[in-house]
Amino acid sequence: MKEIRGAEVAKALKAQMTEDIAALGGYIPQLVIVRVGERPDDISYEKGAAKRALAMGLRCTSFVFDAEISHEEFVMEFQKINKDPEVDGILMLRPLPKQINEKEIERLIDPGKDIDCIGPMNLARVFAGETDAYAPCTAEAVMEMLKYEGIDLKGKRVTIVGRSLVVGKPLAMLMLGQHATVTICHTRTADFQGTCHNAEILVAAAGKAKMIKKEHVADGAIVIDVGINLDEEGNLCGDVDYEEVKKTAGIVTPVPGGVGSVTTLVLLKHLIQAAKQKRR
Template sequence: MITLKGAVVSAKIKEEVTELLRELAGTIPRLAIVRVGERPDDMAYERGALKKMENFGLQAESFSYPADISDEDFQAEFKKINENPGIDGILLLRPLPKQIHERDIERMILPEKDLDGISPENIARVFAGESEGFAPCTAEAVIEVLKANDISLTGKRVAVVGRSMVVGRPLSMLLLKENATVTICHTRTKEIEKTCQNAEILIAAAGQAKMIDPSYVGADAVVIDVGINVDNDGNLCGDVDFESLNGVASMATPVPGGVGAVTTAVLAKHLVMAARKRRGSRA
């Protein structure tokens, strides 16, 4: 089984970012990472994003708030970040605590600063198959991994396990745009293992640690693991039981070191694109 490492794909995106930065005449784009609470997966993503921005020559700042912050107080804080002219892009780590009305925040965020495709305007563009705006970074990262490894999507049977608006649904739209034949699986899917076995490309985005084992994987399938979980020992792991796929899958992404590394690279690219658009350049 070939391991599809994210570092190789990230390096290619870094070259694109470097080229885009040249047109900003020395201006360094600035990212705001907004986190509520201390969920381990959020904090892991935040650390990775901060490191990636520094590595790509970009600025990033974390805005963290206690898990019990009120909806009113959080909206007031988010408004300040949203309207700050010194911030080019925003990454909001989700899901938010139950007391915060997440939909209100999604409507509030300026589409031009919405780097992770959560605003109604950007979501509509993704579902309409348009190129303007920003798609969710993780969904776009999956496409980048496949393309960088010369894995064609045209006509391929692709199963996406997970139907969230964070990854599963927008990713399915991006796959359709690439002419794949997409099946979305979820908790109510009957005989889900058989459906997944029929896929030439299987994408795990369920948020359940090591859910995908060989019983889900067809012979020589390509398996892309989007999951970021923390196991009982406090170690990061994906939705796929990676080691068990040897001899079954033809290729698979690891966790860590797979899609996550590419997701933060896509975030960096979106940040530079947002900065250029705000300054009147075409990305």
């Protein structure tokens, strides 16, 4: 069994991005992170993204708003950021508080700055198969890991467990674009175990701790674990029961240390692309 670690993939991505930054001729792209409230997971992700951005020599600014801010006031403040010509990319930490109409914010975001694909225009472009669209970062991180490993998706049987707009559905579109044969599993899939076992590549993105066992995985299959959960002991784990599945799979990604390690770098890759497009 081989393990694909995110740090290796991130290192290769970082080397390419360093060249792309140099090609901007001295212009330094700016990322803006928008956070509403003090959710610990939002703060953690914000710190991680900002640290990565600054380490790459990029600009990063955070705008933090009170959790009780009204929808109207938030829209007004968000539009200032959205229309600022100095801002190349926006990372909106979600979910937003219930008093804010999140769908309206998604419709407002400038598609050219929507580097995490929360708006309908970029999502539509991903589903239309446009290769220069900003796909959701986690979905693209999965593709980067497969690309790094030299895995050709053409004709491969792929099963994705999970149908969210953040991972499952857009990832299916990205894989179809590489000529894979894709099946999406969900809570109403009739033969869940059999469908998973038929896959040459199995992607777990359902958000349920250790739901994928060795009986779901064919001998030698590639297993990509997107899940981030806490197990019964409070330890970080994925959607895959790693200790069981590693006995059967040919390749597995760990949690932590897998897809999540690549996701933030994909965001910064999109930021650099956005800056390049703006300068054109």
